[in-house]
Amino acid sequence: DAGVIQSPRHEVTEMGQEVTLRCKPISGHDYLFWYRQTMMRGLELLIYFNNNVPIDDSGMPEDRFSAKMPNASFSTLKIQPSEPRDSAVYFCASSLSGNGYTFGSGTRLTVV
């Protein structure tokens, strides 16, 4: 099992540009989560899906953020337009009904 795969590992972009982060969950997992981690705010849950359906997006900071899960094996988190305060490490995690999360290695986003 390759685990949860995130791409890219690092992303540097200019303010105002669109950024798309990608995640491939573990096959068979029915939950997918997007988290953001910063020194100031720790781990923040942005949105999560159950069986590809968004369940709770109350953590999405602004309308500039959107997430999709078109099928069970792929999800994207998009920021448009990006701002310097969006700089953080973004983690994707998947789980099978309560057995704990498996996290990806994260995408380190720097917006300059």
Next chain:
Amino acid sequence: AQSVTQLDSQVPVFEEAPVELRCNYSSSVSVYLFWYVQYPNQGLQLLLKYLSGSTLVKGINGFEAEFNKSQTSFHLRKPSVHISDTAEYFCAGGTSYGKLTFGQGTILTVHP
């Protein structure tokens, strides 16, 4: 609402000493509890989990935790730490199969 509190933001210890990282949760219903470890520039890795059954849970790397319902605690322990245990540790809990609430993290630093 479910909340998870890690009582220490930083814990310094010497190599081969015992360590306890404290975690308290708030809930009036059955809980699922987890400990994760994050090494620098990596994602979170599951150390151990409590879903039901025995209150003493053993995990990877010699760590264990005890679920104490009366004290609403789930403290993480290791009898003898190594330099390689230096990392950030997160306690997490949930009352449903999906969403977990994470604590703010405890940075464990093991000194030679």
